[in-house]
Amino acid sequence: MGFDKDLVRSMAEPIVLHLVMERPMYGYEIIKLVNVRTDGAFEWKEGTLYPCLHRLEDAGLISSSWQTSDSGRRRKYYTISRKGMSQLDEKVAEWDSFSSAVKTLMGTRQSA
Amino acid sequence: MSEPLDIEAVLDRLAAGLCDDPELMLDVRAELASHFEEALDEYASEGLSYEESVGRVLESFGPIAEVADGLVLANKKRVGSRGMVRLIAQRLLVPVAACIALVSGWHAWSRVTHLVSSYHYVQSELPPHPLSPQLWSPSSKMIADDPVSRLTEEQAFFFVGDPTRSSLAQQQRAIWEQSSDNRVFMGNYVSVLLKEAPRTGLGGYEAELKLVSAHEPENARFYYLIAGMYCARASETTGSDRRALFERGFDFYDQGHAAGYFRRYAMDMADVQLEVLGPVRRIEDQLDRYKQVALRPTLDSVVLSGLISASAEYGRLLCEAGRLDRAREVMGGWQDLIVAYSRDVVMLDDVSVLKVLSRRAQADLLPVYNDFELFDDASLLNEQTALIGALSFDVFQPPSDYIARFGGEIESRGTLFSMLLAPMVSKTPYPGILEHGRQAEHMFVRQLGVVIVLGVLMVLMVVGIISALRWRGFVRRSSVPNLLLPTLGQFGVWFGLGVVMPLLVAWGYAQSRFSSGEFSVLFVRERLVFELALFCSVVVLAVVWVSDWGIRRRCRELRIEVPAEGLSRFAGVVAVTLLALVGGGLILSSPDGVIASLYYLGSWLAVGVLGCWVLVRLFRSLVASSRWGAYYSAAARTTIPLYAVAIMVLGGAVVPVLERLELSHLQHEEPLNESRAGGFVNMETARLMGMRRHLHSELKIIFSKENHNGSGS
Numbered sequence: 001m002g003f004d005k006d007l008v009r010s011m012a013e014p015i016v017l018h019l020v021m022e023r024p025m026y027g028y029e030i031i032k033l034v035n036v037r038t039d040g041a042f043e044w045k046e047g048t049l050y051p052c053l054h055r056l057e058d059a060g061l062i063s064s065s066w067q068t069s070d071s072g073r074r075r076k077y078y079t080i081s082r083k084g085m086s087q088l089d090e091k092v093a094e095w096d097s098f099s100s101a102v103k104t105l106m107g108t109r110q111s112a
Numbered sequence: 113m114s115e116p117l118d119i120e121a122v123l124d125r126l127a128a129g130l131c132d133d134p135e136l137m138l139d140v141r142a143e144l145a146s147h148f149e150e151a152l153d154e155y156a157s158e159g160l161s162y163e164e165s166v167g168r169v170l171e172s173f174g175p176i177a178e179v180a181d182g183l184v185l186a187n188k189k190r191v192g193s194r195g196m197v198r199l200i201a202q203r204l205l206v207p208v209a210a211c212i213a214l215v216s217g218w219h220a221w222s223r224v225t226h227l228v229s230s231y232h233y234v235q236s237e238l239p240p241h242p243l244s245p246q247l248w249s250p251s252s253k254m255i256a257d258d259p260v261s262r263l264t265e266e267q268a269f270f271f272v273g274d275p276t277r278s279s280l281a282q283q284q285r286a287i288w289e290q291s292s293d294n295r296v297f298m299g300n301y302v303s304v305l306l307k308e309a310p311r312t313g314l315g316g317y318e319a320e321l322k323l324v325s326a327h328e329p330e331n332a333r334f335y336y337l338i339a340g341m342y343c344a345r346a347s348e349t350t351g352s353d354r355r356a357l358f359e360r361g362f363d364f365y366d367q368g369h370a371a372g373y374f375r376r377y378a379m380d381m382a383d384v385q386l387e388v389l390g391p392v393r394r395i396e397d398q399l400d401r402y403k404q405v406a407l408r409p410t411l412d413s414v415v416l417s418g419l420i421s422a423s424a425e426y427g428r429l430l431c432e433a434g435r436l437d438r439a440r441e442v443m444g445g446w447q448d449l450i451v452a453y454s455r456d457v458v459m460l461d462d463v464s465v466l467k468v469l470s471r472r473a474q475a476d477l478l479p480v481y482n483d484f485e486l487f488d489d490a491s492l493l494n495e496q497t498a499l500i501g502a503l504s505f506d507v508f509q510p511p512s513d514y515i516a517r518f519g520g521e522i523e524s525r526g527t528l529f530s531m532l533l534a535p536m537v538s539k540t541p542y543p544g545i546l547e548h549g550r551q552a553e554h555m556f557v558r559q560l561g562v563v564i565v566l567g568v569l570m571v572l573m574v575v576g577i578i579s580a581l582r583w584r585g586f587v588r589r590s591s592v593p594n595l596l597l598p599t600l601g602q603f604g605v606w607f608g609l610g611v612v613m614p615l616l617v618a619w620g621y622a623q624s625r626f627s628s629g630e631f632s633v634l635f636v637r638e639r640l641v642f643e644l645a646l647f648c649s650v651v652v653l654a655v656v657w658v659s660d661w662g663i664r665r666r667c668r669e670l671r672i673e674v675p676a677e678g679l680s681r682f683a684g685v686v687a688v689t690l691l692a693l694v695g696g697g698l699i700l701s702s703p704d705g706v707i708a709s710l711y712y713l714g715s716w717l718a719v720g721v722l723g724c725w726v727l728v729r730l731f732r733s734l735v736a737s738s739r740w741g742a743y744y745s746a747a748a749r750t751t752i753p754l755y756a757v758a759i760m761v762l763g764g765a766v767v768p769v770l771e772r773l774e775l776s777h778l779q780h781e782e783p784l785n786e787s788r789a790g791g792f793v794n795m796e797t798a799r800l801m802g803m804r805r806h807l808h809s810e811l812k813i814i815f816s817k818e819n820h821n822g823s824g825s
Contacts, residue, residue: 028146045179046147046151047173048179050140051185052186054140058189073146074146075146
């Protein structure tokens with residue numbers, strides 16, 4: 001099942017923050033991980049990830065560094081910053097509150 | 113074969129919007145290229161052909177134009193900020209640095225002309241010195257041999273005493289032992305003994321002073337000295353003998369009626385009294401003022417020094433005017449007064465002045481004042497050392513008439529020895545004495561100074577090389593850094609080295625037995641301005657070239673156009689190079705300036721460290737959490753300071769400004785002829801010479817009035 005694009009776009013930044021919080025990741029790895037974990041439900045175009053990453057970096061929520069993999073390929077890894085972690089906490093709490101409110105609202109409607 | 117071109121074209125299209133920041137454009141392009149390579153490899157591993165893989169990659173990547181616009185928007189803020197920094201670094205800072213370098217160069221040239229004129233002035237207006245015929249000049253080196261070796265055996269004995277004895281006091285005692293009736297030799301011995309008192313046992317100290325006091329039983333000073341020693345020792349003691357030490361000290365205190373010694377506040381009172389008496393308009397007013405204060409019971413050494421100075425100057429001017437009888441009358445009268453009061457005035461700091469004066473009176477050396485030549489040179493000395501200098505002049509010119517007449521009374525040789533290495537010497541601009549003081553200090557400074565300079569240079573070179581290597585490592589994993597902030601960071605590290613080392617060396621030197629107090633700092637003040645600026649330039653110059661090479665190389669690797677500041681950059685480098693060349697030559701020709709240069713360098717570098725630290729902290733606090741904040745933080749640790757030279761030269765502009773302020777201050781106190789002052793050895797000489805001219809004009813007025821009155825009557 002596909003999701004509304006606006007909904008996915010609004011959640012893109014918290015999702016990226018959550019992933020790079022797990023460990024440092026590079027862009028292609030993030031895309032693949034999202035697709036695997038959501039079974040392709042988000043239908044992200046790979047290119048749209050990079051503006052998102054750069055916005056987060058410009059805002060100081062993540063930082064980047066070039067590293068060389070064992071295969072010799074140079075990749076740019078992103079890591080969450082302290083500010084990014086607090087931002088993620090806020091977003092998660094906001095999402096919980098929002099989804100709870102939506103569920104409550106929908107449950108009221110169903111029961112009615 | 114067109115597929116790879118498609119990928120390259122896509123990458124160019126994606127990064128094209130960031131062309132205002134070539135470094136960022138290449139960085140983003142490299143990131144996206146890495147993404148495409150990963151994706152192509154994955155599709156290839158699934159068995160797809162290259163053409164199919166490219167098609168799948170571009171399809172899954174999404175609309176190129178939309179992504180490119182997204183990248184521009186995401187990086188808009190960063191591109192603007194970096195562009196501003198780059199603009200400041202490339203268009204503003206370097207031209208400013210070049211201008212400051214040119215100003216500093218102009219100032220350095222003016223200092224060169226100043227030194228040359230000073231040299232010619234000294235050579236033309238002062239008599240040649242028998243022991244040091246070559247005064248310092250930009251082209252001449254110091255005299256390498258020991259001046260004592262030029263003396264005869266007898267002179268050398270009076271110069272250094274008996275060198276086989278263990279302490280300086282004992283060496284001086286040898287001179288006194290040879291002429292036990294000579295009070296000057298005795299006084300020299302006592303003064304040295306006082307300096308060595310902390311290392312002398314109380315019992316031995318007391319015994320020696322008692323022995324000395326037997327020659328002058330009426331002189332209460334020896335009792336004060338013993339009393340002071342016991343009291344000082346008692347104040348440092350917490351044991352049971354504390355009370356006994358005090359009581360014994362007070363016994364001597366009572367014996368010597370030494371109340372004056374403990375009333376140091378009398379000095380302040382006398383100053384106030386002098387101020388109350390109002391401004392001085394004529395030399396005789398000056399003498400009257402001193403006389404008024406001197407006749408009071410609160411006379412102390414400060415007043416006495418002023419009295420000495422004024423009477424000596426007055427007597428000299430009278431001699432100069434040919435009024436020898438009047439001079440003899442004036443000087444004799446004051447000498448009696450001085451000798452009389454010297455028994456009651458016990459200020460340890462001025463014991464040597466009183467001693468010489470009293471001995472001079474006792475030896476009946478009044479005819480010396482008739483020696484115009486002698487007094488002319490002696491008057492160049494400052495107030496505290498005027499008469500001592502006159503004596504020393506005699507010693508260094510043995511064939512004078514004075515020595516022929518008073519051969520047995522040449523008593524000041526011992527005093528001279530203590531003068532040569534004493535801090536007092538540093539306060540006199542008299543070139544002959546300074547030259548000998550310089551000889552003593554050079555022996556140590558010349559060797560140490562060169563080693564220090566070379567050591568600092570080597571350390572900084574190693575740091576520069578390490579920085580270059582680290583910079584190369586940084587190149588591999590990141591993009592080209594901007595210049596300004598990394599420069600400041602690295603600048604701070606260097607300044608840290610520059611501060612610690614010179615200050616430690618200066619402090620260690622000041623603590624050593626070779627130091628003569630402020631000598632090394634004050635004496636070479638005239639040469640500090642460009643020596644310092646040039647020393648800094650020598651250090652920085654090599655690093656600037658290394659950094660330039662590294663930055664250019666990195667730019668070539670990333671296919672970025674090499675930043676060019678054009679003429680301003682070229683002018684700045686040329687100016688610094690010229691300064692460095694001139695400075696290196698001066699440092700080699702005047703090694704005595706090295707320590708003082710390092711001292712001032714430390715002060716400047718401390719300011720540099722503090723400034724850089726504040727800037728970096730401020731910057732990090734503002735932008736540390738942003739991407740380019742982290743970017744610059746990383747760069748600051750690894751890059752090389754191209755613009756350090758700009759800040760260095762800026763620091764070099766500080767001292768000329770301070771010096772100009774000081775000159776204005778002096779001119780305010782004592783009106784000086786600007787062009788004339790430029791030829792003087794130093795400002796103290798200029799001040800004294802100005803005073804002489806002033807007094808001389810006053811005296812002419814007095815004489816003209818007296819002659820007028822005389823002719824009228």
